[in-house]
Amino acid sequence: MAEVKTKGEVIVNRAAIVAVMLALVVMLTPILWITATAFKPRNLATTVPPTVMFEPTLSPFAKLFTKRSQLREPVEQEVYDAAPWWEQLVFDGGEQVVRNKKTGEATPSGFGGRYLNSLIVSIVSTVLAVSMGTITAYGFSRFRVPGEQDWLFFILSTRMLPPIVVAIPMFLMYRAVGLYDTHIGLIILYTAFNLSFAVWIMKGFIDEIPREYEEAALVDGYTRLQAFFKIVLPEALTGIAATAVFCFITAWNEYAFALMMTSRNAQTAPPYIPSQVGSGLSDWTVIASGTFLFLLPVAIFTFLLRNHLLRGMSFGAIRK
Amino acid sequence: MARIELRNIQKFFGAVQVLKDVNLTIEDGEFVVMLGQSGCGKTTTLRAIAGLETVSTGTISIDGREVQDLRAADRDIAFVFQSFSLYPHMTVQENIAFPLRAVGMSQSSRDAAVKEVAKVLEIERFLHRKPSALSGGDMQRVAIGRALVRRPKALLMDEPIGALDAKLREQMRAEIKRLHISRNSTSVYVTHDQIEAMSLADRIVVMHAGLLQQVGTPEEVYNRPANLFVAQFVGSPVMNVAEVAPQSDGLSFGSGAVLPVAPGLVSHLPAERALRLGIRPEAVVLSESGAAGLLESRISNIEPLGSHEIVDVVLGSTTLRARTEPGRLRTGAPVWVGIDTERAHFFDADSGMALRRIA
Numbered sequence: 001m002a003e004v005k006t007k008g009e010v011i012v013n014r015a016a017i018v019a020v021m022l023a024l025v026v027m028l029t030p031i032l033w034i035t036a037t038a039f040k041p042r043n044l045a046t047t048v049p050p051t052v053m054f055e056p057t058l059s060p061f062a063k064l065f066t067k068r069s070q071l072r073e074p075v076e077q078e079v080y081d082a083a084p085w086w087e088q089l090v091f092d093g094g095e096q097v098v099r100n101k102k103t104g105e106a107t108p109s110g111f112g113g114r115y116l117n118s119l120i121v122s123i124v125s126t127v128l129a130v131s132m133g134t135i136t137a138y139g140f141s142r143f144r145v146p147g148e149q150d151w152l153f154f155i156l157s158t159r160m161l162p163p164i165v166v167a168i169p170m171f172l173m174y175r176a177v178g179l180y181d182t183h184i185g186l187i188i189l190y191t192a193f194n195l196s197f198a199v200w201i202m203k204g205f206i207d208e209i210p211r212e213y214e215e216a217a218l219v220d221g222y223t224r225l226q227a228f229f230k231i232v233l234p235e236a237l238t239g240i241a242a243t244a245v246f247c248f249i250t251a252w253n254e255y256a257f258a259l260m261m262t263s264r265n266a267q268t269a270p271p272y273i274p275s276q277v278g279s280g281l282s283d284w285t286v287i288a289s290g291t292f293l294f295l296l297p298v299a300i301f302t303f304l305l306r307n308h309l310l311r312g313m314s315f316g317a318i319r320k
Numbered sequence: 321m322a323r324i325e326l327r328n329i330q331k332f333f334g335a336v337q338v339l340k341d342v343n344l345t346i347e348d349g350e351f352v353v354m355l356g357q358s359g360c361g362k363t364t365t366l367r368a369i370a371g372l373e374t375v376s377t378g379t380i381s382i383d384g385r386e387v388q389d390l391r392a393a394d395r396d397i398a399f400v401f402q403s404f405s406l407y408p409h410m411t412v413q414e415n416i417a418f419p420l421r422a423v424g425m426s427q428s429s430r431d432a433a434v435k436e437v438a439k440v441l442e443i444e445r446f447l448h449r450k451p452s453a454l455s456g457g458d459m460q461r462v463a464i465g466r467a468l469v470r471r472p473k474a475l476l477m478d479e480p481i482g483a484l485d486a487k488l489r490e491q492m493r494a495e496i497k498r499l500h501i502s503r504n505s506t507s508v509y510v511t512h513d514q515i516e517a518m519s520l521a522d523r524i525v526v527m528h529a530g531l532l533q534q535v536g537t538p539e540e541v542y543n544r545p546a547n548l549f550v551a552q553f554v555g556s557p558v559m560n561v562a563e564v565a566p567q568s569d570g571l572s573f574g575s576g577a578v579l580p581v582a583p584g585l586v587s588h589l590p591a592e593r594a595l596r597l598g599i600r601p602e603a604v605v606l607s608e609s610g611a612a613g614l615l616e617s618r619i620s621n622i623e624p625l626g627s628h629e630i631v632d633v634v635l636g637s638t639t640l641r642a643r644t645e646p647g648r649l650r651t652g653a654p655v656w657v658g659i660d661t662e663r664a665h666f667f668d669a670d671s672g673m674a675l676r677r678i679a
Binding site for chain 1 (some may be wrong): 321370372391392393395397398399401403405407408418419422423425465470
């Protein structure tokens, strides 16, 4: 639609664009900084003033995934040439890979496993929270549940205190029932965190779907369950996508419980990255490369669902 | 096609009784319109037939089989919603084919059935669009197509054209009528619009407060209203209702205004009960000169409506509205008023029931 704008509106419009650009600079600078550092040689990571132009290297990533020690003296050319590409990258970074004395194999660092743990725990807990939340929300939205308001308030109330308050009792419970340092333990925890959120958000979305769609499906010869899968779910996709992104981010970023409830087997990436800061001389390029990899899944996930998210976040604002 | 029977239907929402003993038989191939204000129970009755609402007591049978405990899916009935309720994520083709997929019909027979219905409704060129890309009228055509495609036993419509604008409504009304005549499907149609009811119905069911007020042909409902509610609900402009008292020489309208009428009209009226006269505006006679059976009055207001005028005349303590040809009368001019006694209705003021001459 062609709109005629007054001069005042044009000025407001331009001012808004400038403000958004400023906000973007503020928010994106740290991400740019981390990304740049992740590809820098170690000696350029902490220069003053910061090095802007440099030849990018994958050395920090190779170091991130391996256990290594400082090089006492420069590595001999023969050894360097004989090494696989990733070991050469570690040499480039001024360090050497620690090898098993008996088998001679390189020892991986903890990062890969923890990254995998993060993926498993976040994906499974997101799938659980969103599917359970959607079904629960559908029930509250469509049926007369005795004490509905009280139940909904109860569900919401689980988010009214900071989760860390219950950390110590949870820790004791988990240790007693054998859930300490297990994937399933973290999955249950994160699903429980996200479930109340998922129920409330999904209820909003499902309330927006007219009941007549399902009623039409019922008279068209379908059962209620079929109507739910064929009509309600496709219609709620936008809401499901938005809820999934938020649940995934919450589970992916969670730090405190991951630190307390896990140690070796099930620990996720968030507690690992800061643990590298404190161990001896901090190698900021390795920390930055870990952070960079940690950013990726959320960025990809959000990017894939961006169309749904845009509609999802403005839900309720659109007149039907 | 089918015969639908409702027997002693009652429905409670919590403590509120919305249907009070509804009894109704809809014959095979009949077009029945349920007419009433919002909240009168007409939509609840329709939804109960469809199986979208349970009934508290009573039986619903379709072709002799009791269905009140069956799921909507098992009643073989189609429903058209006021909001159209087209599935937004499906194309028109998929929408119309959706009921056929429920019964596991093959792809090729589905396509053929959709094509046939689309042809009848003239929506063939939209088949691959999403509903959101259609106009209101076309959306409703698709909704009707989805309802008709599997040849249901009956077609239920809940204010199907209520959401359209006036011009389109008129057009769709004619189309629904044409469709009914060509398909001869048993149809139940809910509306609050009496013009829709009068123009579409084989029989009109007037509902009020959960009760059937009158069931009859449009002609019966208009010309022989069973009670004051029906009398005032059907017809535009609204039927005049005046407090009257029969006297030996005519009908008293209060304040000494007595309209002389033939003794035969009033002699059968019970003198001891409060009465109401009901007279449609077109049955109020206006004349520029006095004559037998007329009473002098004055015009308080004239509403010109193009094809006719509505003239308000003061008669005793009431005002009657009369329908006349345009330009005949002026405000303030003397006028003589009478009533077409053949079209006069009398009602018991307390019960609201029509009093009929037994003869």
